[in-house]
Amino acid sequence: MQWHYFAWQADSGNSLRELEHLTAIRNAFRNHLFTFDEGELQRHENLMPCVIVGIRNPVVVVTDNDSSNAEVTWIRPGVPHRVSFGQGGAEIMYLDGVGFDTTLPEVGALSQDWKALPEFFESRNHEALLEFRRKLEGKDTPSDPAVMAVVQRLYDDPFLRLSQNELANEIGLERTQALRHFKATTGQTFRKFKIWAGILAAAHAGFNGEKFGIAGIESGFSDGAHLARTAGEVFGITPTQGLSGLRRFISVPGARG
Numbered sequence: 001m002q003w004h005y006f007a008w009q010a011d012s013g014n015s016l017r018e019l020e021h022l023t024a025i026r027n028a029f030r031n032h033l034f035t036f037d038e039g040e041l042q043r044h045e046n047l048m049p050c051v052i053v054g055i056r057n058p059v060v061v062v063t064d065n066d067s068s069n070a071e072v073t074w075i076r077p078g079v080p081h082r083v084s085f086g087q088g089g090a091e092i093m094y095l096d097g098v099g100f101d102t103t104l105p106e107v108g109a110l111s112q113d114w115k116a117l118p119e120f121f122e123s124r125n126h127e128a129l130l131e132f133r134r135k136l137e138g139k140d141t142p143s144d145p146a147v148m149a150v151v152q153r154l155y156d157d158p159f160l161r162l163s164q165n166e167l168a169n170e171i172g173l174e175r176t177q178a179l180r181h182f183k184a185t186t187g188q189t190f191r192k193f194k195i196w197a198g199i200l201a202a203a204h205a206g207f208n209g210e211k212f213g214i215a216g217i218e219s220g221f222s223d224g225a226h227l228a229r230t231a232g233e234v235f236g237i238t239p240t241q242g243l244s245g246l247r248r249f250i251s252v253p254g255a256r257g
Contacts, residue, residue: 042237047083051072
């Protein structure tokens with residue numbers, strides 16, 4: 001890909017500001033923390049890698065093929081599962097773009113040091129978040145800045161009607177190749193990443209007092225019912241149920257921008 005040459009040229013002669021901008025683009029993936037009260041999440045599939053920390057009690061995760069009962073649990077994306085967390089609630093964290101080792105089980109317990117992860121969201125400690133992300137990475141493949149620039153645009157404007165052909169033009173590949181390259185870089189399909197960016201924007205708006213219908217439309221959904229269906233598929237809970245038990249929502253960029 002051409003960006004390897006571009007990155008080398010930047011190291012050789014471009015200004016420090018341009019280097020910092022390139023680094024920020026290459027780390028455009030965001031991390032998200034939802035702090036929930038005691039409750040359950042119905043059967044759903046995460047669109048991004050997920051880590052759940054039980055605040056006072058273990059978290060129970062049940063998939064079609066496996067289960068986990070642990071203080072800290074990770075869940076691979078695309079795995080249908082249910083979650084229950086007891087008194088004290090849970091910290092549910094999504095680490096966008098982390099490439100899980102595909103040989104790992106669908107769910108699994110993590111070590112006790114992961115219990116510190118929510119603190120790094122609160123303090124916006126980018127370096128610590130990056131270190132935890134690296135612990136889950138199944139491969140260390142540099143991100144393509146052209147794809148990361150598209151990711152940044154989707155985060156910033158989930159209402160953006162970016163088509164597959166426009167994606168291809170943005171990253172300089174034929175349409176089918178562009179879709180495969182986007183998934184290889186982000187870990188998710190172009191369509192589902194757009195859904196993810198939209199549901200995050202709607203959650204943020206709702207958490208800050210916006211009405212569901214308006215939040216959904218402004219985030220790219222056709223109406224409140226469309227938002228509710230998507231929330232059930234992605235989070236296992238309706239927007240009303242989710243916001244009633246949501247104590248904290250923090251979204252942290254992967255790099256200082």
